[in-house]
Amino acid sequence: MKLLPGSFYQRTDVVTIAKELLGKIVVSEINGITTSGRIVESEAYVAFIDKASHAFEGRRTLKNEHMYAASATSYIYICYGIHQMLNVVTNEKDIPDAVLIRALEPMSGIEHMLQRTGKLQLDHSLTRGPGNVGKALGLSKLHSGQSLLEGSIRLYRDQFKLTEEQIGSSKRIGVDYAGEDSLLPYRFYIKGNPFVSGKPVR
């Protein structure tokens, strides 16, 4: 298992990066507790021109400031006051491209994830959906703006391989307000994986 290098994040095509993040491993190390999972669902948010992005037209506030950080930075957004959503910032500093991690397949530290989410046993809901991912990994806005190369959240790759046939794409979830941009095929997922949100693939 190798750390994803900074060059992975620094590229300019955030949609490609979102697709390539499928199968990679997220590790969180918080208060001495390590949990990890493989990414099975992601969404790309494109800088400036994407109506679904928090940074549409360069909107920049204290809330989304970390989207403008250099690549390989975490951006954790609090939605509905309760859900901690993990994003990976890509591209150059001041260009707010980001990838939302929507679902993981748990790998290690499952007992800690269960404890954090108050669940009694592992089921598909543990890390399905971005709110559940943040909760299971123990994230909060304290972990936003950290380096993904040396902070408490890091991404790794291993021997896991995906073929084109195993990768599905669709419009993004929950962004209907974005008009025509809500139809862009910027969501990627591993076909048939039970941790992917939405209805099961048939």
Add this chain to the structure above:
DNA sequence: CCGGGGATTATCT
């Protein structure tokens, strides 16, 4: 100190 936002989730039918 109040008010609104908001990239969701769970729980029905």
Add this chain to the structure above:
DNA sequence: GATAATCCCCGGC
């Protein structure tokens, strides 16, 4: 697939 619950944080007054 529709709908209700939910609630913290930040910004503005």
